[in-house]
Amino acid sequence: MNLRISSLTEFLVSDMGFVELVVYGVVLGSIIALGAIGLTLLYGVLRFAHFAHGDLMTLGAYVVFLLNLELLPTLGIPELKWGSLSFGGRMLGALIVSMGVTVLVALLIDRILYHPLRARKSSPAILAIASLGMAFILRSLIYIIWGPQFLFYSQELRPAWALPLGVRLKPDQVLILGLALLLVLLLYLFLQYTKLGKAMRATADNPQLALVCGIDTGRVTAWTWGLGAALAAAAGVLYGVDAQLRPDMGWSFLLPLFAAVILGGIGSPLGAFVGGMILGVVQQVSTAFLLPTYKPAVAFLVLILLLFVRPRGLFGGA
Amino acid sequence: MALLDVRHVTSGYGEMTILRDISMRVEPGEVVTLIGPNGAGKSTLLKTIFGLLPPTEGLMRFEDTDITGLKPPALVRRGMSYVPQVENVFPSLTVQENLEMGAFVRSDGFAERLEEMYAFFPTLRLKRKQRVGSLSGGERQMVAMGRALMLDPRLLLLDEPSAGLAPRLVGMVFEKMAEINRTGVALLIVEQNAREALRLSHRGYVMASGQVRLEGKGDQLLHDEAVGRLYLGGGR
Numbered sequence: 001m002n003l004r005i006s007s008l009t010e011f012l013v014s015d016m017g018f019v020e021l022v023v024y025g026v027v028l029g030s031i032i033a034l035g036a037i038g039l040t041l042l043y044g045v046l047r048f049a050h051f052a053h054g055d056l057m058t059l060g061a062y063v064v065f066l067l068n069l070e071l072l073p074t075l076g077i078p079e080l081k082w083g084s085l086s087f088g089g090r091m092l093g094a095l096i097v098s099m100g101v102t103v104l105v106a107l108l109i110d111r112i113l114y115h116p117l118r119a120r121k122s123s124p125a126i127l128a129i130a131s132l133g134m135a136f137i138l139r140s141l142i143y144i145i146w147g148p149q150f151l152f153y154s155q156e157l158r159p160a161w162a163l164p165l166g167v168r169l170k171p172d173q174v175l176i177l178g179l180a181l182l183l184v185l186l187l188y189l190f191l192q193y194t195k196l197g198k199a200m201r202a203t204a205d206n207p208q209l210a211l212v213c214g215i216d217t218g219r220v221t222a223w224t225w226g227l228g229a230a231l232a233a234a235a236g237v238l239y240g241v242d243a244q245l246r247p248d249m250g251w252s253f254l255l256p257l258f259a260a261v262i263l264g265g266i267g268s269p270l271g272a273f274v275g276g277m278i279l280g281v282v283q284q285v286s287t288a289f290l291l292p293t294y295k296p297a298v299a300f301l302v303l304i305l306l307l308f309v310r311p312r313g314l315f316g317g318a
Numbered sequence: 319m320a321l322l323d324v325r326h327v328t329s330g331y332g333e334m335t336i337l338r339d340i341s342m343r344v345e346p347g348e349v350v351t352l353i354g355p356n357g358a359g360k361s362t363l364l365k366t367i368f369g370l371l372p373p374t375e376g377l378m379r380f381e382d383t384d385i386t387g388l389k390p391p392a393l394v395r396r397g398m399s400y401v402p403q404v405e406n407v408f409p410s411l412t413v414q415e416n417l418e419m420g421a422f423v424r425s426d427g428f429a430e431r432l433e434e435m436y437a438f439f440p441t442l443r444l445k446r447k448q449r450v451g452s453l454s455g456g457e458r459q460m461v462a463m464g465r466a467l468m469l470d471p472r473l474l475l476l477d478e479p480s481a482g483l484a485p486r487l488v489g490m491v492f493e494k495m496a497e498i499n500r501t502g503v504a505l506l507i508v509e510q511n512a513r514e515a516l517r518l519s520h521r522g523y524v525m526a527s528g529q530v531r532l533e534g535k536g537d538q539l540l541h542d543e544a545v546g547r548l549y550l551g552g553g554r
Contacts, residue, residue: 195418195422198411198415198418198419199419199422201408201410201411201415202408202411202415202419205408205409205410205411206405206407206408206409208370208402208405209402209405209406209407209408210408210419211370211389211390211391212368212370212390212394212400212402213390213394213419213420213422213423213465214390214391214393214394214395214422214423214469215391215419215422216391
């Protein structure tokens with residue numbers, strides 16, 4: 001084993017201190033949470049594990065690359081950077097368009113792949129494997145179009161802000177966290193207070209009774225895809241802002257996404273949010289002791305430990 | 319003209335036929351009970367009427383429209399509601415949200431109807447913000463009935479409304495059913511508690527092996543010796 005263990009004192013006073021790792025963990029956690037909330041909603045309403053969810057993240061990230069670095073500049077639309085951020089309004093516009101495009105792609109995939117399977121009453125395992133196939137297709141298409149190399153939204157070095165407790169934070173990271181939290185808040189308000197949001201929760205609770213109430217389950221399904229895909233696209237773009245774009249970026253997020261969903265209790269959006277945050281923080285903090293390669297292993301260790309204590313997850317079933 | 323008219327309906331799950339050539343009806347404002355042994359097809363008949371199972375043969379009419387093959391969303395809009403025997407509430411939603419879901423297809427008059435339901439089930443008003451999963455069995459049954467009544471239906475289908483409830487609550491459920499009927503809603507009930515249900519009913523049907531064996535007025539069936547011996551559990 002290739003472990004790098006530091007002493008406790010070294011850990012606490014080092015440049016990469018505990019508080020800073022927690023802050024980075026919250027940023028990473030907010031990205032995991034965005035993906036995990038969509039995944040848990042899809043599971044709740046459609047009752048299958050959507051393995052292509054990570055690749056919807058990738059798609060969202062590359063559509064922004066296409067728009068903001070390839071298409072819009074050639075149209076002569078300038079990017080006016082905001083303050084110390086690495087991007088500005090053009091990027092935000094591209095993000096919104098990309099969320100829309102990803103939603104359309106998800107709805108199209110549902111129409112041609114999952115809907116016919118559901119109509120034939122295929123088992124959840126069949127749907128999950130079909131989505132695994134779709135994950136490979138999406139990833140391969142991205143490989144073909146953009147190639148295997150790393151891509152960056154911006155390679156410019158921006159000075160980090162020095163905050164108290166030895167925390168250095170890039171302005172971009174503050175925006176990532178802010179945007180992610182805003183999207184989560186909007187989703188919460190939608191689910192809690194709109195008729196359609198309540199119908200979505202009702203359908204996740206008891207699909208048969210939703211039908212008995214006269215709820216249009218087709219419309220609820222479409223909205224679930226829409227929200228899930230939009231949040232996934234945003235998660236992919238925000239990760240791209242923080243790090244870089246790779247065709248397998250979303251795929252590598254899949255394990256933490258599922259871990260967050262299970263940790264929070266399958267089907268619970270609040271649980272997925274909290275689970276994502278916990279995993280983000282634990283994974284980042286673990287890098288003080290372990291090589292970053294072990295991050296997914298740490299995620300699963302946390303998951304296993306928690307499931308011993310709460311087998312249905314943090315916010316799982318009554 | 320009958321409120322609900324079922325003619326020669328055959329239905330079941332996939333290849334498995336459960337109901338054979340069923341004919342029955344419910345008049346406006348009437349209480350009708352289906353009795354019979356387990357596996358007689360009583361619940362299957364309710365599911366078929368409510369469009370959860372497609373009939374393979376026969377015709378069904380509700381008021382003056384042909385409802386054969388219509389799905390639940392179309393039926394609730396026409397004035398029919400259904401309370402399943404189990405899983406008849408949304409446990410993670412609050413009481414009020416459950417009632418709102420009952421009124422999903424309704425575009426107006428929601429607040430007034432909600433007020434009427436709370437007047438009808440005062441306990442639900444007190445617990446309107448609680449998650450239904452945390453309520454007792456009797457309270458859940460009130461939520462289930464309240465949910466089905468939100469659309470002000472003319473026919474309410476109830477599958478085993480008193481099943482699994484404490485004896486004290488069984489009486490409450492029957493009282494509520496009588497009250498609902500007094501507001502003009504016709505009831506079609508499947509009930510294990512056949513004696514109690516027949517007392518409340520204008521008419522009843524005795525089913526066995528997927529067929530209607532006997533039809534009669536409530537008290538007539540209640541006092542029929544053969545029915546008593548076979549389906550009402552011996553002496554009174």
